[in-house]
Amino acid sequence: xxxxxxxxxxxxxxxxVQPFNKRHRWLRSTTLTNIESDASGxxxxxxxxxxxxxxxxxxxxxFGEAKVAQPTTNNNDLCHDLLRLGIxxxxxxxxxxxxxxxxxQIHGFTxxxxxxxxxxxxxYTMYEIAxxxxxxxLEELSSFISLKNLRSLxxxxxxxxxxxxxxxxxxxxxxxxxxRPTHPYFYNLIDxxxxxxxxxxxxxxx
Numbered sequence: 001x002x003x004x005x006x007x008x009x010x011x012x013x014x015x016x017v018q019p020f021n022k023r024h025r026w027l028r029s030t031t032l033t034n035i036e037s038d039a040s041g042x043x044x045x046x047x048x049x050x051x052x053x054x055x056x057x058x059x060x061x062x063f064g065e066a067k068v069a070q071p072t073t074n075n076n077d078l079c080h081d082l083l084r085l086g087i088x089x090x091x092x093x094x095x096x097x098x099x100x101x102x103x104x105q106i107h108g109f110t111x112x113x114x115x116x117x118x119x120x121x122x123x124y125t126m127y128e129i130a131x132x133x134x135x136x137x138l139e140e141l142s143s144f145i146s147l148k149n150l151r152s153l154x155x156x157x158x159x160x161x162x163x164x165x166x167x168x169x170x171x172x173x174x175x176x177x178x179x180r181p182t183h184p185y186f187y188n189l190i191d192x193x194x195x196x197x198x199x200x201x202x203x204x205x206x
Contacts, residue, residue: 045088061164062102063088069108075200089116090124094179097172100163109134113156122180130156
């Protein structure tokens with residue numbers, strides 16, 4: 001598998017995965033109409049893993065959110081990004097009948113990979129499959145190339161190519177019956193107030 005940067009417009013950047021017809025895209029504009037959004041239509045991910053059919057972009061197989069590391073970790077923004085990833089993956093599974101959908105969250109130099117699946121009646125499971133800390137400089141590159149990191153990245157790659165695809169035609173009816181619509185005002189349920197002293201159930205490392 002080889003990745004190489006593509007020259008694109010100023011609005012987004014791409015990585016093409018050869019020889020497979022998949023692309024990773026960093027999005028920088030809401031005018032890209034072929035990028036999936038959530039049910040409200042006004043929220044888009046920072047990045048997508050998109051299926052390429054000849055010269056046309058197809059449905060997304062994964063989504064990503066990124067945040068620059070700050071001196072003080074903003075748990076509110078990171079939790080909100082994780083929630084967005086869950087909604088993007090859930091709606092992609094419902095719309096395209098994916099067996100699984102990949103998500104990744106970048107915080108500074110740390111990347112956490114998640115996989116979402118619809119396995120039971122109305123229950124969508126999103127679980128962490130790998131966490132990788134990328135080097136901050138060339139001096140840290142030698143410590144990054146370790147057996148643990150290589151195994152983690154290999155696990156992500158194997159999970160993506162094995163699971164992130166359409167379910168068999170014989171299982172689509174069961175999947176449709178198990179799916180549930182997304183609450184139309186889901187984001188309105190989130191309290192707009194912030195409290196740095198509030199305990200966060202999730203741990204976001206820089």
